[in-house]
Amino acid sequence: MGKIYPFGYNDAAVNIMKTRTAQDNAKLFLNYAKPNMHILDVGCGPGSITIGLAQALPDCHIIGIDKEGSQLDIASEAALQHKVVNCSFEQASIFELPYENDSFDAVYGHTILMHFKEVEAALAEIRRVLKPGGYISFREVDFGSNIFYPSDSALAEVMGLFRRSFFHNDANPDLGRSLAHLLEQNGFSVKEFNISMSQATTLTQKEGMYQSMVALWQQAEFPAQAVELGWITQNQRDAIPAQLITEASQSHTLNSTCYVEVVATLT
Numbered sequence: 001m002g003k004i005y006p007f008g009y010n011d012a013a014v015n016i017m018k019t020r021t022a023q024d025n026a027k028l029f030l031n032y033a034k035p036n037m038h039i040l041d042v043g044c045g046p047g048s049i050t051i052g053l054a055q056a057l058p059d060c061h062i063i064g065i066d067k068e069g070s071q072l073d074i075a076s077e078a079a080l081q082h083k084v085v086n087c088s089f090e091q092a093s094i095f096e097l098p099y100e101n102d103s104f105d106a107v108y109g110h111t112i113l114m115h116f117k118e119v120e121a122a123l124a125e126i127r128r129v130l131k132p133g134g135y136i137s138f139r140e141v142d143f144g145s146n147i148f149y150p151s152d153s154a155l156a157e158v159m160g161l162f163r164r165s166f167f168h169n170d171a172n173p174d175l176g177r178s179l180a181h182l183l184e185q186n187g188f189s190v191k192e193f194n195i196s197m198s199q200a201t202t203l204t205q206k207e208g209m210y211q212s213m214v215a216l217w218q219q220a221e222f223p224a225q226a227v228e229l230g231w232i233t234q235n236q237r238d239a240i241p242a243q244l245i246t247e248a249s250q251s252h253t254l255n256s257t258c259y260v261e262v263v264a265t266l267t
């Protein structure tokens, strides 16, 4: 197996992304958004955040771009279903944005910069399409700061392998901690940042979250790659789903994923 996209475009991954909302996942950015902004959402995936931004900012227009056509089909269908008309979706790479210089008042991205090594090239392209004084906001994970209890739980094991897989596949799952510095080094002036822990707290929420992780474990490629690389055995891989289901019903198990959101302006 060569390099893989650990999350993938499987149903489990898409369903996890569909639960994301502008209110939760673009909270800081929404404080800075102003009427009539022309906003670009880079790496929009199935578009739940893009559509949420459009609903929260009815005077603005939001374009979501993604390199993967299947995600844009899901996003466009969802916008139609929700009758949201002030957003649109286009297939494009963050490294080659099909827009004129100074086209946007703001650029937003959620869990996108973590996926590749060439972050500086992506930021240069974003700088090009952003108007002087324009806003950018990124929210990225920091898997190295997650908290799980027990620390040898199946969930901790799964998320540890997920993190290792991102590193192995040229991504940076710990990007959150250096995000503000990275933006500063690339011509942006940091206005504000926020660190938050996403967590499932009630037993019902935990059941839903652990079931999502079982589905991801069964559908994503990273568990097979972990076996192939000798990080775990096939027996360990096969045992994980049942262990996750058991942990979901235990009231003492704790889970959390760390996110860092930064808002900056083009200086």
Ligand SMILES: C[S@@+](CC[C@H](N)C(=O)[O-])C[C@H]1O[C@@H](n2cnc3c(N)ncnc32)[C@H](O)[C@@H]1O
Pocket (backbone or CB within 6 Å): 007, 017, 018, 020, 042, 043, 044, 045, 046, 047, 048, 049, 065, 066, 067, 068, 071, 092, 093, 094, 095, 109, 110, 111, 112, 115
């Ligand atoms: C983890 S998903 C996040 C989707 C969405 N922002 C969200 O949080 O729900 C990352 C997305 O980035 C897209 N992506 C990765 N590299 C890209 C690139 N070079 N140009 C455009 N999109 C890219 C992937 O196709 C994927 O849909």
